Amino acid sequence: MPTRDPLASLYTTAQVRAIDRAAIDRCGIPGFELMRRAADAAFACLRRRWPDARRIGVLAGSGNNGGDAFLLAELALRAGMDVDLVALTGDSSGDASRARASFVEAGGRARLAGNSVAPVGDVLVDGLFGTGLKRPLDGLAAELVGRSAGRPVLALDVPSGLDADTGTCTGACVRADATVSFVAWKRGLFTADAIDQCGARELATLDLPQAAYEGIAVDAELADACIGRALPPRRANVNKSRFGHVLALGGDHGYGGAIRLTGEAALRCGAGLVSIATRAAHVGAINAARPELMARGVDDAAALAPLLERASVLALGPGLGLGDWGRRLFDAALTSGRSVVVDADALTLLAEAPRAWSADAVLTPHPGEAARLLGSDVASVQRDRFAAVRELARRHAAVVVLKGAGSLVGAPDGRVVVCPWGNPGMASAGMGDVLTGVIAALLAQGCNAWDAARLGVALHARAGDEAAGDAPRGLVASDLFVPLRRLVNGAGA
Numbered sequence: 375m376p377t378r379d380p381l382a383s384l385y386t387t388a389q390v391r392a393i394d395r396a397a398i399d400r401c402g403i404p405g406f407e408l409m410r411r412a413a414d415a416a417f418a419c420l421r422r423r424w425p426d427a428r429r430i431g432v433l434a435g436s437g438n439n440g441g442d443a444f445l446l447a448e449l450a451l452r453a454g455m456d457v458d459l460v461a462l463t464g465d466s467s468g469d470a471s472r473a474r475a476s477f478v479e480a481g482g483r484a485r486l487a488g489n490s491v492a493p494v495g496d497v498l499v500d501g502l503f504g505t506g507l508k509r510p511l512d513g514l515a516a517e518l519v520g521r522s523a524g525r526p527v528l529a530l531d532v533p534s535g536l537d538a539d540t541g542t543c544t545g546a547c548v549r550a551d552a553t554v555s556f557v558a559w560k561r562g563l564f565t566a567d568a569i570d571q572c573g574a575r576e577l578a579t580l581d582l583p584q585a586a587y588e589g590i591a592v593d594a595e596l597a598d599a600c601i602g603r604a605l606p607p608r609r610a611n612v613n614k615s616r617f618g619h620v621l622a623l624g625g626d627h628g629y630g631g632a633i634r635l636t637g638e639a640a641l642r643c644g645a646g647l648v649s650i651a652t653r654a655a656h657v658g659a660i661n662a663a664r665p666e667l668m669a670r671g672v673d674d675a676a677a678l679a680p681l682l683e684r685a686s687v688l689a690l691g692p693g694l695g696l697g698d699w700g701r702r703l704f705d706a707a708l709t710s711g712r713s714v715v716v717d718a719d720a721l722t723l724l725a726e727a728p729r730a731w732s733a734d735a736v737l738t739p740h741p742g743e744a745a746r747l748l749g750s751d752v753a754s755v756q757r758d759r760f761a762a763v764r765e766l767a768r769r770h771a772a773v774v775v776l777k778g779a780g781s782l783v784g785a786p787d788g789r790v791v792v793c794p795w796g797n798p799g800m801a802s803a804g805m806g807d808v809l810t811g812v813i814a815a816l817l818a819q820g821c822n823a824w825d826a827a828r829l830g831v832a833l834h835a836r837a838g839d840e841a842a843g844d845a846p847r848g849l850v851a852s853d854l855f856v857p858l859r860r861l862v863n864g865a866g867a
């Protein structure tokens with residue numbers, strides 16, 4: 375059994391609660407001690423991130439998230455800070471009740487939320503709700519969250535209002551500058567709305583022994599970008615044929631740039647040879663822009679046959695269109711027996727008629743394409759991205775990349791990897807075309823579908839972050855080529 379990497383393991387809230395129970399029942403650590411350790415870790419995080427804070431505002435809910443908040447407030451009092459604590463309810467339950475009493479014994483005073491204003495302070499501690507959130511926030515809780523807008527916020531465990539299993543928030547939700555999560559990463563902290571709501575994420579494992587985690591399944595893993603294990607350094611005595619031949623198919627009239635981006639990305643990530651099957655009208659422009667690409671105008675399966683014969687991996691779909699021409703290329707490609715990355719319009723064609731695969735297959739839908747493939751709608755896909763990517767991988771018996779904020783990679787056997795990199799600048803034309811080329815290049819160099827997809831997504835997102843810097847707006851897809859080349863050679867791993 376590979377040793378669990380706590381920093382890369384993602385759990386559902388039910389699994390985290392099971393770890394909590396195991397810590398108490400199996401390891402003999404009282405729940406209140408866990409709460410105290412959580413408060414210690416959160417207070418240390420606050421002092422580190424806001425070293426000049428002298429007054430803190432605290433929002434305390436009725437459950438153990440609130441209990442964490444009461445004990446943090448007590449620590450702040452004992453450190454000589456001013457504390458303005460607003461409690462959502464007049465009493466707390468279980469360990470939280472003991473935490474509340476401890477805060478009061480230390481001289482703390484809990485104001486009742488009622489119609490009072492939000493707590494004052496240089497920084498606001500969000501201890502309203504954590505993994506016990508059961509429904510979208512409303513009423514007083516929603517009002518308090520609304521009043522935290524625009525202030526520096528440290529969220530305890532989970533930003534209040536965020537579903538820690540799916541990363542979505544349908545009602546009011548705290549927007550934190552930092553979130554310190556306890557015991558283990560909740561999978562919902564890394565995808566969907568969480569990317570906007572969590573701020574900087576920190577994990578405090580509360581010094582739990584490994585025994586607390588044993589026997590409790592990990593639901594997903596954070597992507598790693600260590601390319602070295604899958605693509606070892608190149609020997610000198612090699613020929614380009616060792617690094618595969620990618621054939622990119624697409625670029626109907628008006629979309630020649632899409633397939634060119636795919637082809638160039640494959641070259642930049644180390645494919646030995648890259649050919650492009652596209653409309654004849656695009657060949658001149660592609661050859662002029664990137665002569666290393668072997669662009670060929672094709673109109674039918676006959677013209678495509680020799681290209682398919684020479685290729686080892688196909689990148690199918692960017693700018694393919696849904697017309698007769700695109701359908702002919704689609705059908706020829708999917709009966710070629712080659713490993714294939716299926717993207718863009720090819721996914722729409724696939725949704726019309728699912729296929730069995732005779733080699734490795736990676737699908738790369740955005741939420742809209744995923745909805746079409748599932749016969750569902752975007753809202754349902756985004757409501758639970760983990761369920762969607764697992765259902766897609768199972769139903770199509772392929773590795774699936776569900777793109778979007780916090781891209782997910784799913785395998786037919788249920789494995790899921792979550793990409794913690796990427797930025798809003800990547801929501802722009804051509805980024806998906808580049809990703810298709812990246813994944814095809816890794817397949818061409820010998821990676822299996824799972825490694826090619828999870829590493830390709832990580833490389834692509836990290837290249838996007840490097841290219842964007844602190845200016846995501848205006849990032850263009852070809853900006854990724856230079857960082858991609860650095861990262862695919864193991865830089866920064």
Ligand SMILES: NC(=O)C1=CN([C@@H]2O[C@H](COP(=O)(O)OP(=O)(O)OC[C@H]3O[C@@H](n4cnc5c(N)ncnc54)[C@H](O)[C@@H]3O)[C@@H](O)[C@H]2O)[C@H](O)CC1
Pocket residue numbers: 390391393394408409412435436437438439440441442502503504505506507508509510511512515530531532556557558
């Ligand atoms: N193992 C760990 O990760 C540790 C967790 N700790 C903290 O405990 C909370 C979870 O505590 P819990 O009491 O289960 O739930 P919450 O405090 O998150 O929720 C409070 C309470 O609120 C009610 N509620 C739920 N949704 C709503 C709503 N929309 N409106 C109003 N009220 C709602 C419901 O009854 C909940 O029970 C975890 O996040 C950690 O912060 C430990 O302290 C440390 C170890």
Ligand SMILES: [K+]
Pocket residue numbers: 439500501502503504529530531532533534
């Ligand atoms: K919280």
